[in-house]
Amino acid sequence: MQPTEFLKDLRQRGHRRTPQREMILQVICECDGHITADEIITRVRKRYPHLNKSAVYRTLNLLVQTGFVNPTDFGSGSVTYEIHRDPHHHHLVCRECGKMIEVDAGVFAPVERKLRDEYAFAPDLHHFAIFGLCRKCQKKG
């Protein structure tokens, strides 16, 4: 999905199309992965230097609320955001080298079933990170 489409969708929900939102969406789409609020500001400012951080945070909150974007807290101090994608996927984060591996949500299907059946709990399948050691760092240690 392209920035333009998101903007159209937003418009239909009663939100306005502003250059700031346009730029922010573009950067999030382009980065094709996780990006922090700070990184968004930096990148947008290369083309549009007057962007204010409040606008970024407010836009991000809007995008999360409308479900266009998923927040993930990797525990690094700042939340990362990414375009909401289907099928869902999760992330393996190496606690040594920081490497990130993407995992298909299918891996969690058995867990999901079990949580639903045994705990009557409907898990959210987005923003999900698992820490551990990647192959290389396991060998090193």
Next chain:
Amino acid sequence: MQPTEFLKDLRQRGHRRTPQREMILQVICECDGHITADEIITRVRKRYPHLNKSAVYRTLNLLVQTGFVNPTDFGSGSVTYEIHRDPHHHHLVCRECGKMIEVDAGVFAPVERKLRDEYAFAPDLHHFAIFGLCRKCQKKG
């Protein structure tokens, strides 16, 4: 495991036994679950009013490094801590009412296997939270 034992262990590793550490450990042990730095300060101060927050953060970092305590980031803004327990367990957090349900780590055994086999990734089995909707809030919605 009791506070006294932790303190003994710490001592053996070259750390000193101070009243602050004693109180902090006691509160963490007593609360029998998750507790934030702030909550620890509040509770300790009821008996020991002069406790400083730096001491709390420093002690928590020490306890995490030595493996006595596990940190969990539920994304609420502040990290929670709990005594390291075996067998490991995880948490289901209801995004509506905040209810927390404890889940045996066994639920994740299939996932763990898969991550190891297919991704050569050794996941950490502690500090792990899954957001979603609990039974009640599912019915409400």
Next chain:
DNA sequence: CTGATTGCAAAGTCTTTGCATAGAG
């Protein structure tokens, strides 16, 4: 026009740090 959105600066929250002092061993 009118109200949503922005920019700015200030405040808020959680956590860390520098440095002198206290206190455990």
Next chain:
DNA sequence: CTCTATGCAAAGACTTTGCAATCAG
């Protein structure tokens, strides 16, 4: 006596908020 740990205050990182000005529709 020595060196770790504390207290305090200040700074740091990230995010939110109040308010007047701006701009989309």
